[in-house]
Amino acid sequence: MEELHSVPAWKETLVTRIIQICGYSSILFVILILYFLLSEGLPALWKADLNSLFSTRWYPTESYFGIWPLIFGSLFVTLGAGLVSVPLGIGTAVYISEVAPSWTKEILKPLVELLAGLPSVVLGFLGIQVLVPFMRRFFDLPTGLTALSGAILLGMISIPTMVSVAEDALNTVPKSYREASMALGATRWQTIWGVTLPAAKSGVITAVLLGMGRAMGETMAVMMVTGNAPVMPQGLQTIILPIRTMTATIASEMGEVAAGSVHYSVLFLIGIILFIISLVVNVVAFTLTSRKTTRSERLLS
Amino acid sequence: MIDHQTQTKPPIISAEDLCIFYGNFRAVKNVDMKIVPNQITAIIGPSGCGKSTVLRSFNRMNDFIPNCHVTGKITFHGHNIYDEDVDPVQVRQKIGMVFQKPNPFPKSIFDNVAWGLKINGMKGDLSEPVEQALKQAALWDEVKDHLKKSGLSLSGGQQQRLCIARALAVKPDIILMDEPCSALDPIATLKIEDLMRELSKDYTIIIVTHNMQQAARASDYTAFFTMDSDRAGVMVEYGETSHIFTNPQDKRTEDYITGRYG
Ligand SMILES: Nc1ncnc2c1ncn2[C@@H]1O[C@H](COP(=O)(O)OP(=O)(O)OP(=O)(O)O)[C@@H](O)[C@H]1O
Ligand SMILES: [Mg+2]
Numbered sequence: 292m293e294e295l296h297s298v299p300a301w302k303e304t305l306v307t308r309i310i311q312i313c314g315y316s317s318i319l320f321v322i323l324i325l326y327f328l329l330s331e332g333l334p335a336l337w338k339a340d341l342n343s344l345f346s347t348r349w350y351p352t353e354s355y356f357g358i359w360p361l362i363f364g365s366l367f368v369t370l371g372a373g374l375v376s377v378p379l380g381i382g383t384a385v386y387i388s389e390v391a392p393s394w395t396k397e398i399l400k401p402l403v404e405l406l407a408g409l410p411s412v413v414l415g416f417l418g419i420q421v422l423v424p425f426m427r428r429f430f431d432l433p434t435g436l437t438a439l440s441g442a443i444l445l446g447m448i449s450i451p452t453m454v455s456v457a458e459d460a461l462n463t464v465p466k467s468y469r470e471a472s473m474a475l476g477a478t479r480w481q482t483i484w485g486v487t488l489p490a491a492k493s494g495v496i497t498a499v500l501l502g503m504g505r506a507m508g509e510t511m512a513v514m515m516v517t518g519n520a521p522v523m524p525q526g527l528q529t530i531i532l533p534i535r536t537m538t539a540t541i542a543s544e545m546g547e548v549a550a551g552s553v554h555y556s557v558l559f560l561i562g563i564i565l566f567i568i569s570l571v572v573n574v575v576a577f578t579l580t581s582r583k584t585t586r587s588e589r590l591l592s
Numbered sequence: 593m594i595d596h597q598t599q600t601k602p603p604i605i606s607a608e609d610l611c612i613f614y615g616n617f618r619a620v621k622n623v624d625m626k627i628v629p630n631q632i633t634a635i636i637g638p639s640g641c642g643k644s645t646v647l648r649s650f651n652r653m654n655d656f657i658p659n660c661h662v663t664g665k666i667t668f669h670g671h672n673i674y675d676e677d678v679d680p681v682q683v684r685q686k687i688g689m690v691f692q693k694p695n696p697f698p699k700s701i702f703d704n705v706a707w708g709l710k711i712n713g714m715k716g717d718l719s720e721p722v723e724q725a726l727k728q729a730a731l732w733d734e735v736k737d738h739l740k741k742s743g744l745s746l747s748g749g750q751q752q753r754l755c756i757a758r759a760l761a762v763k764p765d766i767i768l769m770d771e772p773c774s775a776l777d778p779i780a781t782l783k784i785e786d787l788m789r790e791l792s793k794d795y796t797i798i799i800v801t802h803n804m805q806q807a808a809r810a811s812d813y814t815a816f817f818t819m820d821s822d823r824a825g826v827m828v829e830y831g832e833t834s835h836i837f838t839n840p841q842d843k844r845t846e847d848y849i850t851g852r853y854g
Pocket of ligand 2: 643644645770
């Protein structure tokens with residue numbers, strides 16, 4: 292009986308406490324960051340004139356703090372990136388998981404992981420050296436630093452993330468589903484589209500949102516190829532004009548503002564907006580994926 | 593005796609000199625087997641003797657196993673299903689399969705059954721054929737009020753009948769069943785056996801089973817497989833179930849069915 296209690300109770304308590312502290316500290320960090328962000332950013336709402344904030348002109352040296360062009364810029368390149376990365380990313384994931392012979396799979400999988408870990412500055416280089424000149428020649432523009440370049444580059448950057456998460460999701464679909472479908476006389480494509488992808492739906496949605504999240508938060512690469520002009524959209528041609536994102540604005544201007552100035556507060560306000568957008572995306576992702584599990588759990592019980 | 597009548601009926605599917613390889617390993621050799629239409633044929637034999645391998649070769653499910661290949665012939669409707677010009681997808685539409693572990697899709701009960709219809713190009717209101725398939729599988733009364741519930745929410749036995757309904761919906765000629773009751777309790781097992789009996793009026797059924805009583809009870813014909821000295825599966829004896837169980841011709845068959853195997 293003695294041996295059964297040979298681990299002293301205080302050791303257990305100690306371990307529990309340490310783990311508790313780790314858990315609480317991450318909560319604390321989030322709260323601190325949030326507090327910092329809010330306390331630096333919210334004053335912008337009364338320090339800068341609201342009319343100026345919600346105008347369409349961003350020209351801080353003349354006290355024009357219109358954030359619309361920046362919000363628009365970010366949304367534009369992110370959604371544009373999504374148009375590039377979702378079909379390509381999901382397509383690649385399907386290819387790797389469902390179609391590729393095993394030797395190809397073994398080469399492609401680590402390659403994708405490698406790409407996902409590539410610093411975005413490196414891809415920015417590629418963008419400047421290859422993509423931007425191409426855009427300039429292709430559309431015959433004065434500059435290839437355009438919204439479209441940013442969208443394409445961000446699409447490329449978010450593809451590996453999307454592929455690796457979506458591929459994992461597809462891999463967790465039991466082989467028996469595919470067999471059942473094929474045994475009914477479904478073709479491989481019908482099986483992928485009608486059985487495998489729906490079965491992996493929540494994981495695939497997560498993959499898309501993570502990829503888009505990566506695109507939204509990306510700073511360096513997008514700064515290097517979009518030309519950074521905070522302009523409002525004027526019709527379709529906007530896609531081949533320079534644009535500027537929220538992240539690029541913060542990164543390029545934060546270094547040269549005086550702490551506590553209006554400009555400084557507005558930059559933090561932009562940070563708050565970015566934070567809210569990513570929060571919304573996360574909440575949507577969470578409800579989309581968890582609603583599904585609770586529904587099936589309810590049925591299983 | 594029915595023997596003479598049914599034996600003279602042309603077989604619906606037959607294997608001739610069938611050998612199946614996994615890479616260099618010959619898992620099954622020289623099987624000759626004529627399946628009688630509208631009868632239940634049981635395949636029995638010790639574990640690893642190639643029963644599943646043979647069964648899967650009947651609807652080309654082995655195509656999905658890399659480096660599995662087949663020699664010999666399997667003739668179905670006068671065609672060798674392994675001929676170059678045969679589309680395996682069409683073979684599988686005519687020869688359905690029910691697996692050892694119930695494997696409904698993570699979709700609603702309705703969609704599980706409707707899936708096979710959809711891939712066959714059926715459009716519009718599918719509730720009629722879905723209902724029919726569920727009735728044939730003796731599941732309709734249990735699920736008719738919650739067709740929208742997930743197929744995974746059913747019990748194991750119900751899930752297996754759902755899988756049978758799903759296979760029936762595409763109107764195959766033959767249904768292959770690989771140990772369909774091994775994950776079920778005795779009552780659910782009996783239900784499936786009754787169902788098989790009912791279905792054999794319209795379908796030809798080939799079932800792999802480890803359960804000797806099940807083969808004796810539920811099948812019309814029995815094939816006994818065992819492993820040869822080179823570990824390849826061979827068919828030892830094949831005939832009417834009553835003959836195989838009461839009057840086996842081969843010593844190995846006798847040993848196996850009386851439980852003296854190994
Ligand atoms: N995918 C595979 N790759 C390589 N060898 C295989 C594969 N599947 C089966 N085999 C081999 O083929 C032989 C027959 O296997 P099979 O699954 O057909 O046996 P079985 O009679 O169905 O056995 P059980 O009663 O245990 O289900 C075995 O020696 C097995 O190891
Ligand atoms: Mg088997």
